[in-house]
Amino acid sequence: MRKFVSAALACLTLATPLVLLQASASHAQAAPAGGAAAGEKTFKQRCAVCHTVAPGAKAGVGPNLRGVVGRKAGTSPGFNYSASMKASANVWNAASLDKYLASPGKVVPGTRMVISLPNPADRAAVIAYLQAQK
Numbered sequence: 001m002r003k004f005v006s007a008a009l010a011c012l013t014l015a016t017p018l019v020l021l022q023a024s025a026s027h028a029q030a031a032p033a034g035g036a037a038a039g040e041k042t043f044k045q046r047c048a049v050c051h052t053v054a055p056g057a058k059a060g061v062g063p064n065l066r067g068v069v070g071r072k073a074g075t076s077p078g079f080n081y082s083a084s085m086k087a088s089a090n091v092w093n094a095a096s097l098d099k100y101l102a103s104p105g106k107v108v109p110g111t112r113m114v115i116s117l118p119n120p121a122d123r124a125a126v127i128a129y130l131q132a133q134k
Contacts, residue, residue: 035125035128036125036128036129036131036132038128038129039124039125039126039127039128039129039130042117042122042125042126042129043126043129043130046115046117046122046126047062047115047126049061050113051063051064052065052066053065053066053129053130054066058078059076059078059079062079062112062113063076063078063081064076064079065130066133066134067133068092068097068130068133069092069093069094069097069127069130069133069134070091070092070093071092072090072091072092073085073088073089073090073092073108074086074087082108082110082112083110084108084110085108085110085111085112090107090108094127094131097123097127097130098120098123098127101116101117101123101126101127102118102120102123103116104116
C-alpha cells in the first residue's frame, strides 16, 4: 500500500505541471487575436485602397479616416461626401462604426461606400485601429 501511495504521489507531482501547461496553452489559443495590430493589417488589406489614416493626407476615393472616432459623419475636411452621408446624424463611435462597416447601405442609404466588413472580428479589429488614429 505504501508503494502505491508513493507512486501515485509521484505521478501527480509530475503530471500536475503538464496539465496546467496544457490548460494555459489552450486558453491562450482560445483568446481572440483582435486589437489595433490586427486592425491595421485588415485596414491595409481591405480599406487602404480607398482610405488613409496618414496625418494631413488628402482624401482618396474615400475620406481620410484619421480622427474619425468622435467625428460627425460626413464632415472630414477635403472630401466630397454624398448628400445622404452629409445629412446623416451619425457620430462615429465603436457601435456606430460596427453597424456601418457591417452594412454601409443599410445604415446610410445612398452612401457611396459599397464595401463591407461582414466578419465581426475584422470589424472590431479595424475599429480598434481607427480608435488609435487620433
